[in-house]
Amino acid sequence: MNLPQGPKLPAWLLRMQFAADPLNFLDKMNQRYGDIFTIMSDSTPLVFVGNSQGMKQIFTNTTEIIASGKLNEEAAPLVGKNGLLLLDGLRHRYRRKLLMPPLHGTKIRAYGQEICDLTEKVMSQLPIGKSFLAYPTMQKITLEVIINTLFGLHEGDRYEKFRQLLANLMNYARSPFVEIPLSFPFLQQDLGRWSPWGYFLYLWRQFDELLYAEISDRKARPAPDSLLGSGGCPNEVRTGAHTGDRHQQPNSSANDVLSELIFARNETGELLTNEEVRDLFPSLLFGGRDASATAITWALYWVHRLPTVREQLLKEIKSLGDFPDPMSIAELPYLNAVCNEILRIYPTQVVTFPRRVELPTELMGYNLSPGTVIIGCIYLTHHNKYLYPEPQQFQPERFLKKQYSPYEFLPFGGGARRCPGEALAFFEMKLVLATILSHYQLALTNTQSEKPQPQGANYPPASRLKMMLCEIKQHQEQQQQGIRC
Template sequence: MKSIPVAGNNSSLILNLHSILRPLDFMEKYNKQYGDFYRFIEKKNLSINITSNPQAIREILTMDSDVFDSGKANKSLSFLLGDNSLILLDGKDHKSRRRLLMPYFHGKFLEQCSQKIISITNQVSDRLEVNQPFAVRPLMQEITLKVMLNLVFGIDSEQQCQRLSNLLVELLEIFNSPFKSLLIFFPILQKDWGKYSPWGNFLSLKAEIKKLIYQKIKERQKLLIKEKSKCQDIFGLLILAKDENGAGMTDEEVHDELITLLFAGHETTASALSWLFYWIHYHSEIEDKLRLETSLLGNVSDYQTINNLSYLNALIFETLRIYPVVVGSFARIPNQDTYIMGYKINKNDYLSISIYNLHHREDLYPNSKQFKPERFLETTYSPYEYLPFGGGNRRCLGSALALLEMKLVTVTILKRFKLVLTNNHSLYPVRRGITLSPPASFRMTVKNCVLGKNS
């Protein structure tokens, strides 16, 4: 029987620190040494298996989804998302929650968001001044958080949600650097030494957010009793949802799902957008090609036209390939002994896809470190060769929204401003909580306003 090469012992502190503080370097090292399928020993008879082999990925993602649990592998996120988050659910509960939410992230619901995304982008970018450098990630985060709040709480959310929005940003800033992210991975550091300690601060912000959301739930429940049809947003949908026995969701379940969507839906897209702006301006010929493509748009800003811009599409795909914001899929835990490429994966072992290693396979992406959007114009990659949003039954719920946002924000900002990188150094991803993002120091400068403000 073939066996997967052992790359190390997962209880090693050095190994863990390496994977948290220098994740890309970590993945490159083990991939180079052990190939595209290797494992770490967690404890006797329990392994963490990691693959970036397209054949293995195909087998994992097309296998009957009932064979794998993922929710229980994500338990370490319950401190942030709560136990009832979609990300922590498995089996029947996971399936029915996905079925409930899915329509809000596709088709006509997304189409309806387009104008709102454009107007939020205009409103946030109004404060950009000519010759003034600005920090890119916070600007993108403000846009993506406003979009998510709008999608979740509805159109009249802006003033009402300002406090909530500030608290969410403040809370995420606690994990905004590689060292501060250690708090997530080492429960031993999660000690409440008062409001001025990182964990104490986290708990106090989390409690305040919870109180605000519970208050909103109560208000909305009252409103829904009065006006039964007013359910134009995810908040209303969750409050009115019933399972097959006719039981509704508890306030705690509604709270956990809202928090999940707000966090998962804006951090990731903000980082992806920041990278996109970096790459567009890092190579002047890329900006020229993109401007040529978007100039043909005139004033058109409709969903279909922007969605079909092929060069912009390729640029976004390459951005998500070279530095994926989420470098590995959720772990899949088989609930029975399973075989992948003839390798035995024991019941309860962890099985994860290294998205970063997959996206840097030289057989799929020659000169993989080179940013080259044309790859995606010349080649169509299968869902087992390219997966910035994961795949199978855990595929990112918000992938279509994220792609649409990236397109609309880019076209809207480029139409208004000519931007330049404040500093031409190459950027390298840094850890920010469980995702990777451009460094906080990443800045751009407005060279001139193409259309002027408020246009």
């Protein structure tokens, strides 16, 4: 075996350095050893790859390099035993395929106006002339979006219970009370609701109760017409527009993920069990709220830090008129370039999920033996100065001049473990940003540069981005006067 160079420090010390400041750790490794290096974890080599050529080999060599679900087992308390991250082979491919229709194409188009309306709903509650934290505000928006799109809930008692519970659950899951036991499984002791890990399990049980009650209600009602051709039988599912009123009639269509999954069949042709449906949601929940909120918060930072970017964006958005169609917004080229550049600098996935070498293979000139673990470093690939000149500079124009390959630009990961909600997340990001810029005049309250701070798998601004709402733009005034802060 011929491994890339790497640090000789003890594994526990390297883990501490990585946990304290992951991005700075990766930068230092890259500066010292280049874009491919090895870190030993006990007797297992971890090979980090941070260039597009290596990424292509990792994602296309699916015979010798396997994206095994066993490597993600420590995430089981978060994503469930039947979550996509832990599944392999046919089960993984089939379950992933089930999520594609409600998270892509015509389905997500139906969410467009709803995303814009939810953005205005949250933003309109902010007081004018007072500072607010952008990151938790964006979390409120993205949480509303996932409750609507994943569960089809818009109002009512169960909607309110989901909204409060999911906020508590996801915030607690990002706390040291959960993150430390995830790294040290012997600390995962359920000593009752008032113990740290016990409270985490208690929140998950509450989620299960709410979700299973919703599934039971929907199964008791006629199936939406749009789901009758999905491989199930009529009258097994009701619409996703449940509001807590058991006497509400179903709609003729359902655009939420839960309705699709209740009616879907697994790889053996049987309807998914409640537990199988449930375990497909956690990764979508955390990505749908925190990853999306992080990306939108960084968008607000860069757009308001660079006036020329903001002016060009506003000009492009205004060219669509006072009440643009959401799909027209999503197709704006400069808006697309801005969002791409934001995701390049701080991608929603800093590293890929680990792969394991199953058969002797060659990677970037190195001969790797079975058992070696390979981790694609998206962050380093996105900051490669030969691929992205002046990588620390925010330059949306680079995405107007060049179309990057899936191995050069991969903010949502790649290969078999690529984020299934990518299309919805990117769509949401563009609509939320455009809605805020069009209807609200904001300003940064801190002139200092923002630094990322790890929170789970995401890296929001360390300050949570302090901003001020200066003025609400009235639709009827947009053509009559400029907006001043």
